[in-house]
Amino acid sequence: MENRLLEIKDLHVSYGSVCALWGVSLHVPEGSIVALVGANGAGKSTLLKTIAGMNRPKNGSILFSGKHITGLTPEAVVNAGIAMVPEGRKLFARLTVKENLELGGYIPRARPFIQKSLEQAYELFPLLKTKSNQIAGSMSGGEQQMLAIARSMMSRPTILMLDEPSLGLSPLVVKMMFELVEELNRKGMTILLVEQNIYQALKISHYAYVIKTGKIVLEGKGEQLLSDPEVQNAYLGTME
Amino acid sequence: MKNLKPITSVVLATLLLGLIPFVSDSEKSYLVYFLFLTFCHIVLTQGWNLVAGYTGQVSLGTHAFFALGAYTTAMIWRADLFSWENYYFDPVTMILSGLVPVIFALAIGIPLLSKLHGDYFALGTLGFGEILKVVCIKGGQFTGGPIGIMLPSSVYTTMRPHYWTALFLAFLATGVVYFMTKSRVGLALVAISEDETAASSSGIYILKYKVLAFAISAFLSGLCGSLYAYYLFQVSPEGFLILRWTLYPVLMCVIGGSGTVVGPILGSLLMTAVFTVTSIYLPGIHPIFSGIIIILVMLFMPNGIIRLWKKGV
Numbered sequence: 219m220e221n222r223l224l225e226i227k228d229l230h231v232s233y234g235s236v237c238a239l240w241g242v243s244l245h246v247p248e249g250s251i252v253a254l255v256g257a258n259g260a261g262k263s264t265l266l267k268t269i270a271g272m273n274r275p276k277n278g279s280i281l282f283s284g285k286h287i288t289g290l291t292p293e294a295v296v297n298a299g300i301a302m303v304p305e306g307r308k309l310f311a312r313l314t315v316k317e318n319l320e321l322g323g324y325i326p327r328a329r330p331f332i333q334k335s336l337e338q339a340y341e342l343f344p345l346l347k348t349k350s351n352q353i354a355g356s357m358s359g360g361e362q363q364m365l366a367i368a369r370s371m372m373s374r375p376t377i378l379m380l381d382e383p384s385l386g387l388s389p390l391v392v393k394m395m396f397e398l399v400e401e402l403n404r405k406g407m408t409i410l411l412v413e414q415n416i417y418q419a420l421k422i423s424h425y426a427y428v429i430k431t432g433k434i435v436l437e438g439k440g441e442q443l444l445s446d447p448e449v450q451n452a453y454l455g456t457m458e
Numbered sequence: 459m460k461n462l463k464p465i466t467s468v469v470l471a472t473l474l475l476g477l478i479p480f481v482s483d484s485e486k487s488y489l490v491y492f493l494f495l496t497f498c499h500i501v502l503t504q505g506w507n508l509v510a511g512y513t514g515q516v517s518l519g520t521h522a523f524f525a526l527g528a529y530t531t532a533m534i535w536r537a538d539l540f541s542w543e544n545y546y547f548d549p550v551t552m553i554l555s556g557l558v559p560v561i562f563a564l565a566i567g568i569p570l571l572s573k574l575h576g577d578y579f580a581l582g583t584l585g586f587g588e589i590l591k592v593v594c595i596k597g598g599q600f601t602g603g604p605i606g607i608m609l610p611s612s613v614y615t616t617m618r619p620h621y622w623t624a625l626f627l628a629f630l631a632t633g634v635v636y637f638m639t640k641s642r643v644g645l646a647l648v649a650i651s652e653d654e655t656a657a658s659s660s661g662i663y664i665l666k667y668k669v670l671a672f673a674i675s676a677f678l679s680g681l682c683g684s685l686y687a688y689y690l691f692q693v694s695p696e697g698f699l700i701l702r703w704t705l706y707p708v709l710m711c712v713i714g715g716s717g718t719v720v721g722p723i724l725g726s727l728l729m730t731a732v733f734t735v736t737s738i739y740l741p742g743i744h745p746i747f748s749g750i751i752i753i754l755v756m757l758f759m760p761n762g763i764i765r766l767w768k769k770g771v
Contacts (some may be wrong), residue, residue, distance in 0.1 A: 270659055272659070291663070292658040292659060292661070293661045293662060296659070296661030304656060308659070309656065310648070310652040310656060311652065311653075312648075312652060313645075313648065313652065317645060320645060321649050321660050321662065322660050324642075324646060324662050325661035328661075369660065370659075370660070
């Protein structure tokens with residue numbers, strides 16, 4: 219059996235009396251890209267936020283490298299090695315590119331390596347180096363998404379969770395973004411990808427889960443799900 | 459080397475201002491009193507600036523910490539706590555008067571800041587001030603009730619120590635804000651005010667930094683309260699637990715430019731001058747003119763005076 223880096227067992231999350239997740243179980247093997255797809259309001263972001271420690275689960279457990287991280291605070295989760303790129307990027311818009319990156323490496327575990335992490339970020343995104351003193355809010359959408367990813371990489375994570383990285387980007391930039399995710403994965407990063415752009419997400423992922431109204435309704439290899447008639451009907455429309 | 463320039467100019471300005479009591483007669487001229495009051499406002503304004511301008515949490519409890527500092531000084535003096543000959547401008551008493559508000563800031567800051575945001579935090583701190591006011595008025599012997607605690611004013615000889623201490627505290631407060639913002643801590647504070655979700659998903663322990671800023675602000679306010687107790691010689695709810703000690707700093711900070719180091723200084727200087735001049739020349743109706751000036755500044759310089767020079771800072 220492959221090495222389960224992140225494992226979620228029977229997770230229940232509710233906002234007040236409204237139940238958002240009903241017993242979700244999934245796992246992310248080390249070194250893979252796992253996609254979590256589904257329509258608006260299905261519970262994708264709720265799941266990521268719960269893993270990141272921003273929501274408290276009512277029930278169930280989250281295991282990271284075999285250790286319980288259920289109910290930890292967000293900064294403790296980041297320090298454990300789980301980084302999240304939040305939906306809508308959430309950059310520090312008035313700060314410079316470099317300051318944004320420095321803030322990404324704020325946790326104690328990453329602090330000693332901050333200079334090295336910066337160099338690596340600039341190597342991965344040469345564009346960010348040329349704009350390092352620019353105000354983050356003044357960059358284009360694609361550049362901002364790059365910065366958001368680079369910022370979360372500054373915490374030197376072992377798993378990267380991306381919440382809708384293609385949101386609000388032009389088709390060409392979306393394509394670039396998915397290529398980037400693949401490149402990060404080739405370099406050894408484990409990725410949990412949440413997407414509404416189901417076609418692209420399934421294409422690059424090794425394994426995928428389809429979530430619907432707080433429950434996992436389908437799972438399988440990315441390519442497999444793409445050719446699944448049910449998925450095609452429900453989420454992709456008729457192709458071609 | 460570029461970074462040394464503002465520090466040198468502030469140090470020089472402080473030294474020059476320190477000479478004023480030698481030039482101007484501190485007992486007769488209004489200048490020394492005016493600058494004393496301005497420096498006190500700078501201390502409170504910088505404290506508020508650190509919490510609101512940098513972490514984005516609007517506190518309305520400055521007067522509570524200011525009063526706690528004053529009451530601590532008065533109580534130590536009255537109780538003759540250390541059996542010393544002199545409590546007048548005693549550094550130990552003053553530092554303790556800064557630390558007592560810090561304890562209260564931690565006690566109310568941790569529950570308030572972990573649960574409440576924005577307006578609710580503001581109301582929470584305001585509520586703390588009101589509770590403290592009731593406690594002080596009903597406190598009987600311990601707090602001196604509505605009359606407060608009278609201190610032996612016979613020790614007063616001149617205004618000079620007040621002036622220099624206020625100048626030093628204003629310098630200290632500005633220095634604290636400057637070095638906090640230049641450090642890694644400052645970056646975290648700005649990140650929190652920009653976007654709390656992003657800050658916490660970057661691994662910043664939000665509560666710790668908010669409480670830290672709140673406690674430092676309480677320390678500065680407490681020191682200032684102690685100093686003001688040495689000036690009034692009567693520590694009462696009416697003199698200290700009034701909203702002017704919260705509203706003036708808020709006003710001065712916003713008008714000068716919150717979230718900057720120099721803005722609060724400019725705001726304090728300008729508004730203390732406005733309040734002073736209008737109350738001398740337009741007695742009785744001066745709040746109207748002060749109000750008009752506030753509205754004009756907010757209309758034409760919504761981000762504070764400082765941002766007229768530094769666009770986009």
